[in-house]
Amino acid sequence: METVPATMQAVCLQAIPQGMPQLADFQLQQLPVPVPAAGQVLVRLHWLSLDPFLRAQLGGRYVSPCPPLGAVVPGYAVGTVVADASGRFVAGQWVTGLLGWAQYAVAEARALQPVDPALGPPSTAVGVLGIPGLTAWAGVRRILEPEAGQTIVISTAAGAVGSIAGQLCKAAGARVVGLSSTAEKCALVTAAFGFDACVNYRAPEFADALRAACPQGIDGYFDNVGGAVLETVLSQLALRARVVLCGLSDQYNRSERPPGPNLGPVIGARARLEGLVVYDHLDALERCRQELAGLIARGQLHYREHIHHGLENAAAGFIGLLRGENTGKALVAVEHAA
Ligand SMILES: NC(=O)c1ccc[n+]([C@@H]2O[C@H](COP(=O)([O-])OP(=O)(O)OC[C@H]3O[C@@H](n4cnc5c(N)ncnc54)[C@H](OP(=O)(O)O)[C@@H]3O)[C@@H](O)[C@H]2O)c1
Numbered sequence: 001m002e003t004v005p006a007t008m009q010a011v012c013l014q015a016i017p018q019g020m021p022q023l024a025d026f027q028l029q030q031l032p033v034p035v036p037a038a039g040q041v042l043v044r045l046h047w048l049s050l051d052p053f054l055r056a057q058l059g060g061r062y063v064s065p066c067p068p069l070g071a072v073v074p075g076y077a078v079g080t081v082v083a084d085a086s087g088r089f090v091a092g093q094w095v096t097g098l099l100g101w102a103q104y105a106v107a108e109a110r111a112l113q114p115v116d117p118a119l120g121p122p123s124t125a126v127g128v129l130g131i132p133g134l135t136a137w138a139g140v141r142r143i144l145e146p147e148a149g150q151t152i153v154i155s156t157a158a159g160a161v162g163s164i165a166g167q168l169c170k171a172a173g174a175r176v177v178g179l180s181s182t183a184e185k186c187a188l189v190t191a192a193f194g195f196d197a198c199v200n201y202r203a204p205e206f207a208d209a210l211r212a213a214c215p216q217g218i219d220g221y222f223d224n225v226g227g228a229v230l231e232t233v234l235s236q237l238a239l240r241a242r243v244v245l246c247g248l249s250d251q252y253n254r255s256e257r258p259p260g261p262n263l264g265p266v267i268g269a270r271a272r273l274e275g276l277v278v279y280d281h282l283d284a285l286e287r288c289r290q291e292l293a294g295l296i297a298r299g300q301l302h303y304r305e306h307i308h309h310g311l312e313n314a315a316a317g318f319i320g321l322l323r324g325e326n327t328g329k330a331l332v333a334v335e336h337a338a
Pocket of ligand 1: 324
């Protein structure tokens with residue numbers, strides 16, 4: 001068995017964030033490495049996933065409750081098995097699960113999924129070949145169903161879900177228009193992810209720029225933000241448009257819910273709005289993973305990783321994600337002493 005130190009770095013919840021989280025809400029601590037009981041597995045973390053849902057969870061607005069103060073911050077991660085008291089895994093095997101912001105974690109064996117490193121680098125198990133990839137795939141394949149020649153708009157287009165969703169629509173023959181917050185991110189969306197256009201939703205002339213990019217109206221919209229951006233897109237829907245309601249990035253850091261969008265144009269367009277919860281689509285994870293890994297291998301799907309190094313930079317990376325400073329999947333490379 002590999003040598004395990006007595007203590008490890010872990011990031012604990014110091015305060016419940018109010019508005020935009022602050023570095024002082026998180027505290028890097030030295031904790032004992034946990035010991036697995038029967039049925040449990042000790043995992044050495046290599047990659048920690050930074051996800052917007054954590055902000056909702058810390059605000060008490062998520063399916064899982066906010067962790068108590070002082071607890072290790074929750075998060076999906078990828079790591080290797082160090083010790084297995086369950087008989088289900090072998091030492092060194094790559095696994096993924098809800099392991100938390102720490103160098104080591106103990107988890108119930110049944111709560112861990114094996115990662116196949118032949119499909120892609122292990123970090124992709126929490127990115128393009130994990131929940132973000134499945135979210136994009138389910139929204140596009142099972143709700144948007146884009147057709148050749150249609151115009152599809154995707155928000156958070158430079159992010160983990162949006163960048164994959166747009167490329168899947170493009171592969172189906174649609175014209176794909178991304179939305180993002182800066183000129184640099186918009187340039188990346190067209191150059192690296194192959195979208196036909198990308199519009200800056202923070203620019204004062206956003207509505208006009210979107211109309212110019214979608215002159216025939218919008219046949220499908222993959223919404224990751226809600227709020228004013230959703231309202232602008234809804235007012236430009238084409239007849240029988242489909243809208244995937246997937247995320248609410250615009251309101252995760254607000255204490256008050258902003259006034260809701262006007263849904264009148266949805267009725268006028270005979271559009272269909274459909275909510276997306278990725279966990280309803282877990283039956284398709286293996287199929288989705290094989291399909292996306294195949295597209296990557298053929299050079300037909302591209303993904304980006306925005307890597308922060310060391311748990312001491314996890315909180316800054318998470319705050320950066322909420323500020324939109326990431327492009328692609330936000331990750332922490334969990335570092336260990338040599
Ligand atoms: N329904 C589900 O089951 C499910 C599953 C997974 C993820 N999601 C949702 O999908 C969305 C994207 O998740 P992700 O993991 O791919 O994250 P991501 O897009 O990689 O990163 C979050 C992005 O949100 C955008 N953002 C931040 N603050 C914003 C604001 N005030 N207004 C508008 N946009 C803002 C930023 O992009 P810009 O700079 O481009 O604005 C930022 O880069 C999130 O809303 C997440 O909650 C839903």
